[in-house]
Amino acid sequence: MADRHLEPDTEELRARWSGFAWTKESAARAKQLIAHYPEGRQRSAVMGLLDLAQRQIGAETNTQGWLPIPVMEFVARELDMPIIRVVEVATFYTMYNIVPVGKFHVQVCGTTPCMLRGSDAIMDACKKRGMHKGHTSSDGLWTLTEVECMGNCASAPMVQINDDNYEDLTPERLDAVLDALAAGKAPKPGTQEPGRHTVEPLGGPTTLKAMVTSNFDYRKEW
Amino acid sequence: MPKVTVDGIELEVPQGATVLQACELAGKEIPRFCYHERLSIAGNCRMCLVEVAPGPPKPQASCALPASEGQVIKTDSEMVKKAREGVMEFLLINHPLDCPICDQGGECDLQDQSMAYGRGASRFHEAKRAVTEKYMGPLIKTTMTRCIQCTRCVRFSEEVAGVDEIGALYRGENMQITTYLEQAAKHELSANVIDLCPVGALTSGPYAFEARPWELKKTLSIDVSDALGSNIRLDSRGREVLRILPRFNDDVNEEWLSDKGRYMVDGLTRRRLDRPWIRRDGKLEAATWGEAFAAVAKINPGKSVAVIAGDLVDCETMFAAKTLAGALGSTLIEGRQTGLDYDCSNLAAVNFNSGLAGIEDADAVLVVGSHVRWEAAVLNPRLRKIAKRGGKVFLIGPEWETTYPATFLGTDLGVLNKLPKHVADAFAKAERPALIIGGAGLGKGALGACLAFADQFKLVRDGWNGFNALHFSAARMGGLMLGYAQKGGIADLVAAKPKMVISLGADEADYAKFAGSMIVYIGHHGDKGAHAADVVLPAAAFSEKPGTYVNTEGRVQLADKAVFAPGDAREDWTILRAMADALGVSVGFDSYDQLRAMMAAEVPALGREGLADYGALPKAAKGAKASGEIATYPIKDFYLTNAIARASATMQRCSEELLHGVSFAEAAE
Numbered sequence: 001m002a003d004r005h006l007e008p009d010t011e012e013l014r015a016r017w018s019g020f021a022w023t024k025e026s027a028a029r030a031k032q033l034i035a036h037y038p039e040g041r042q043r044s045a046v047m048g049l050l051d052l053a054q055r056q057i058g059a060e061t062n063t064q065g066w067l068p069i070p071v072m073e074f075v076a077r078e079l080d081m082p083i084i085r086v087v088e089v090a091t092f093y094t095m096y097n098i099v100p101v102g103k104f105h106v107q108v109c110g111t112t113p114c115m116l117r118g119s120d121a122i123m124d125a126c127k128k129r130g131m132h133k134g135h136t137s138s139d140g141l142w143t144l145t146e147v148e149c150m151g152n153c154a155s156a157p158m159v160q161i162n163d164d165n166y167e168d169l170t171p172e173r174l175d176a177v178l179d180a181l182a183a184g185k186a187p188k189p190g191t192q193e194p195g196r197h198t199v200e201p202l203g204g205p206t207t208l209k210a211m212v213t214s215n216f217d218y219r220k221e222w
Numbered sequence: 223m224p225k226v227t228v229d230g231i232e233l234e235v236p237q238g239a240t241v242l243q244a245c246e247l248a249g250k251e252i253p254r255f256c257y258h259e260r261l262s263i264a265g266n267c268r269m270c271l272v273e274v275a276p277g278p279p280k281p282q283a284s285c286a287l288p289a290s291e292g293q294v295i296k297t298d299s300e301m302v303k304k305a306r307e308g309v310m311e312f313l314l315i316n317h318p319l320d321c322p323i324c325d326q327g328g329e330c331d332l333q334d335q336s337m338a339y340g341r342g343a344s345r346f347h348e349a350k351r352a353v354t355e356k357y358m359g360p361l362i363k364t365t366m367t368r369c370i371q372c373t374r375c376v377r378f379s380e381e382v383a384g385v386d387e388i389g390a391l392y393r394g395e396n397m398q399i400t401t402y403l404e405q406a407a408k409h410e411l412s413a414n415v416i417d418l419c420p421v422g423a424l425t426s427g428p429y430a431f432e433a434r435p436w437e438l439k440k441t442l443s444i445d446v447s448d449a450l451g452s453n454i455r456l457d458s459r460g461r462e463v464l465r466i467l468p469r470f471n472d473d474v475n476e477e478w479l480s481d482k483g484r485y486m487v488d489g490l491t492r493r494r495l496d497r498p499w500i501r502r503d504g505k506l507e508a509a510t511w512g513e514a515f516a517a518v519a520k521i522n523p524g525k526s527v528a529v530i531a532g533d534l535v536d537c538e539t540m541f542a543a544k545t546l547a548g549a550l551g552s553t554l555i556e557g558r559q560t561g562l563d564y565d566c567s568n569l570a571a572v573n574f575n576s577g578l579a580g581i582e583d584a585d586a587v588l589v590v591g592s593h594v595r596w597e598a599a600v601l602n603p604r605l606r607k608i609a610k611r612g613g614k615v616f617l618i619g620p621e622w623e624t625t626y627p628a629t630f631l632g633t634d635l636g637v638l639n640k641l642p643k644h645v646a647d648a649f650a651k652a653e654r655p656a657l658i659i660g661g662a663g664l665g666k667g668a669l670g671a672c673l674a675f676a677d678q679f680k681l682v683r684d685g686w687n688g689f690n691a692l693h694f695s696a697a698r699m700g701g702l703m704l705g706y707a708q709k710g711g712i713a714d715l716v717a718a719k720p721k722m723v724i725s726l727g728a729d730e731a732d733y734a735k736f737a738g739s740m741i742v743y744i745g746h747h748g749d750k751g752a753h754a755a756d757v758v759l760p761a762a763a764f765s766e767k768p769g770t771y772v773n774t775e776g777r778v779q780l781a782d783k784a785v786f787a788p789g790d791a792r793e794d795w796t797i798l799r800a801m802a803d804a805l806g807v808s809v810g811f812d813s814y815d816q817l818r819a820m821m822a823a824e825v826p827a828l829g830r831e832g833l834a835d836y837g838a839l840p841k842a843a844k845g846a847k848a849s850g851e852i853a854t855y856p857i858k859d860f861y862l863t864n865a866i867a868r869a870s871a872t873m874q875r876c877s878e879e880l881l882h883g884v885s886f887a888e889a890a891e
Contacts (some may be wrong), residue, residue: 004392007404069403082386084402091391 006091007099009069017070024139026056029038043081047090050075050096050176063140064105064162066097102136102143103162107160110146113153118170122157125171129178141182154199155191164189167195224291225548229298232589240782240865241284241295242270253306253335255313255420256372257285260476262381265449267313269335271305281305284393312428313370314344316351316395316419324368325423328435328628332370355396358388360405360875360886361427362414369423371397375415382478384606384625385409399423402677408880409625411459412858417467423587428485428872429465433457438464444771446534446696446764447476447864450578450598451773452479456765456784463490463765463784474644474777479501480599481876482860482867489870493748495760496789506758511790515804517757521740522805523722525551528715530559530707530743531693532727534864536769536781539744539794539826540697540704540759541821542809544727546798553598554720556712557701559731560856562661563711564669566702570836571673572664573699574775576656577833578604584615586652588675589647590638590668592660593622593855597694598774617660619852627781635663636847638671649679656688657681661856664691672847684850689839692774696764699772703825703834724801725751727761729865744797746787747865759801760791763866767793768814769819776834778827779808 007013022030033048050067058065067090076083076104092094097105102218106126110119123146130137130145152158155167166177173192175188180187196202210216223234226241228248235244240263245252255267267288272284273296281301296302301822314336321327353366371390376399379388387407391398401407407415416424438457445452445466450516452475457465466487468479498514509517527550545554566572576584582604594602600627609615609626618637621630631637631645641649649655659672673689675681681688693699701707708714715723716735723736727745732752743755746763766787772778787793795817802809811817822829862868863875878884 004396006391012757082402084386088389089404090389092393 002096004098006087007066007068013068014070017068020053020057020068020071020074022052024208026052034079043079043085046075046079046086047076047093048080050086050090054096061100063103064097064143065102066100100136103141104161104178105143105145106131106178107145107147107150109148109150109152109156109158109160111149113149114157117156119157121171122159122169122174125174129175142178152199155193155196163189167191167199168193224289226289226291226295228295233673235289237407239289241272241274241282241287241289241676243294244289244293245272245284245297245319247293249438252284252297252645253339254285255331255335255370256374257673258374258377258383260419261374261377261418264373266451268305269313269339269369271309271795273299273301279772288540289723295667305340306339310336310340311344311346311400314340315346316367318350318367320368323890324365324422324564325363325425326368326419329377330422330455332419335863339588344549350769351395352389356398356400357404357406357423358401359408359412359427360879361485361873362416363425363427363430364672365422365425366398366400366423368421369399370372370421371399372419372420373399374420375399376422378415378418379407379648381407382414382603382606383409383411384603388415402542406880410595411478411603412484413484414478417477426465426486433459433464439784441765441782442469443765443784444696444779445479446771447480447483447486447867448598448600449693449695449698450474450600451696451777451779452481452483452600454483456715458784460766461785461788463487473577474773475600476603478600478603482599482863482873485872486864486867486870487875488872489866489868490763490765491749491788492789492871493869494763494788495746495748495752495758496787496791497760498790499513499752499755499758501756506752506755510694511800513799514757514759518742518801519804519806520720521582521722521742523550523720523740526553526718526721527552527724528556528718528720528722528739529706529724529726530712530728530731531555531697532559532725532729532751533697534764534866535697535726535794536764536771537700537768538769538814538817538821539726539767540701540706541824541828542685542726542795542798542817543744544704544706545809545820546802546805546807547724549703549802549809550805552720553705554707554708554715554718556702556708556715557695557697557706558711559728560665560711561710561732562665563713564664564667566707568837568840569699569702571669571689572691572702573836574658574690575839576690576772577775578773581605581656581688581690582607584608584652584654584656585611586654587613587615587656587658588634588649588661589615589617589619590657591619591663591666591852591855592658592692592771593619593662593857594658594660595622595625596855596857597660598692599860600635601692613855615650616645619660620854622855633852635668635671635850635852638668638675638848641819652679654686654688655681656690657678657693658690659661660692661694662854665856666848666850666852668848668850671848673840673842674846682839684858686815687839691844692707694774694863696771696773699774699776699825699834700770700828702774703828725755727751727865732758742801744794745865746791747869749865749868751865759797760787761794761797762787762791766791767795770818776827776836778831778834780831784826812832856876 034045037044054065072086075085120154158167168191177187231248254270256264270284271281275294317702356364393888440458453469453471455467498509552643606626676689723739723741725743729749729751741755742757744759768783827834861873867873
């Protein structure tokens, strides 16, 4: 995150993006997002609109999407708010990409629980496929980022790729997911452990066993 | 009124006070960086931690905690001491130890507070964070590695100036303060963030590496760049004023100062008149004082004398010149150089009656022909406060970028006679309606119609006077009090065809109209007035003489002398006294004290500091109507309105870069 920076505001960038406008669907969604907030508080919709713009750009460029400066200016105009306030929001939240990314934004969690469960191997597997931290691969398919805890510690290690989490990974399982994505298929999001549905304990519960089928009052055992 | 106990002292604090304010009322010093009285509460520096019971058993940020009944606050306990040491250690983790090369050194909050509350040594051995420099324009020098992210500058721009251009980008340790795309800060109060910055992240660009605060002599003075009379402090070393800083005065400038008032200081040493000059064969030649006075004596005007006062002169100079003209037998004195001729028979009609602080209470304001941001930059935040509170602001004149919601009613003054319904309704409903007539309005003769407006909407009512004239010349109100106003304005002087015109630093007057007169220019800069003069007598600038100034609300204020005038230049009153000898008349004063006493005897209000009383607002003349169109405002370039500013390299660069878009490429780094 330390190397997070805004894409420089160049003439080429302006030429490419200053004509940004909502598509018909986005315009309708934007109207809906703004309507969530009371009159006079429209600028609260800035996060939704930035996300919408990022997705629209993603669709246009066949990537996860990102937010060039002229597009932030567009959002500021839409909400009649100072541009610097929009830039503040966009640079604060890491889910807004402020530099161009690839089609799949692979975000590997490297925080303690994931690391203890083998996130280093996951990271190595990504690197073996030609990804570099903070860079987009030359085929424009992959962007690799290391991130902090995504809250999937019970099914660590995990990666987040665009809108989906893939958990309980091993290098092989990760390869399978990435291969499927590259082939244009949609691998199953969530845990990759066979037989596991979500984050339930593997091999059955070890505590609160009496609660599995019906409610049980443990208080009398105290 | 909650009762609290601070370190064993019981006291009652106002409703809504914070714990920090309660501690201050109890006389305890609470260290702080992000908290500032005039800005919203951020609570992000954590330096103001105190121990409060009842409450969680941990230190609490006193700036963001409301004081409530029965609180027991401790500011000297072991917990508080440890908390402060901890916060200070964290703040210093990423702060460079470059105090010896930092311009804030010696007046740095972080330096002082780490001496007072820090633990004295660091346990941090890792690499410190480094942040790239940000460009914020010609006035603000940035060293963002020093930033402790208090966000005072962000809050100032957003809340006080109303120009959202500084923001905090990224997050956590990587948070960086910057202007949008590193553009220059483009408003008239931008340099105030330098004073607000508690560390050396934002320092003064033009003053960089000039001096240390402890070498400077501090002199209390009054800003002459506009008519607000902002209270300032001149910091001088040797014979040079190195910088100007605002002083606190809630009634006048709060604690802000316009960029012009602050940075025209380098103009005080450039283009100065440091010796007398005499025009010989159409060309100005250097001369001695003796030759100059001989030249004045040769004019021998008798009573055919006129005096034009400039915008920067003090009351004493104007009074001395008036006395000299009187001794010669003339009453032709005028201060409104550009040809204004509004009626000055009752000064209450040309005074800012609400008061600069009082105007904040207004709930509907009509501004007639004033570009407030340029004519009175420090007043603009007060109008912004009105708009923020829900008051209505309407303006007549060409559109300019207000920093608050306001409605322009067009450029035609005729709208005053027949207001649109929503405006009339707003004023009819308002409890404290106010009107501000500015230079462009006075110039178009709208004063009568504005007085009619005052009658119509009862601007004067119980405890409230909403009729205001906003001048933008520091000498204006003092000049009017001294009678520097002819019925027909400066045209009366032209019509009299005087043999001698004494110009007191009048640089905006049209001297082509005085082609037949000998012009004696008493001023400090080689500006337009000196170019037109036949005899130039070098005088002192505002920093080089004591003086009395009256601001646009009629507040009489005294300024002190910081340094001596350069070269052969002398204080204005001594020049006028010597001229009296050269012309063979007696003016009745031989010392500055005598002059001041004479002035106070003639105009008693000038002898007393504080607001002058001009009496009741006159009734409007029957059938006063406004007509005409305000095509432009009198100030064309905010940064170059007076001789000192025009001589200042900083102001010239501001004008070119901020107003005319010339780009000054940064040297390659």
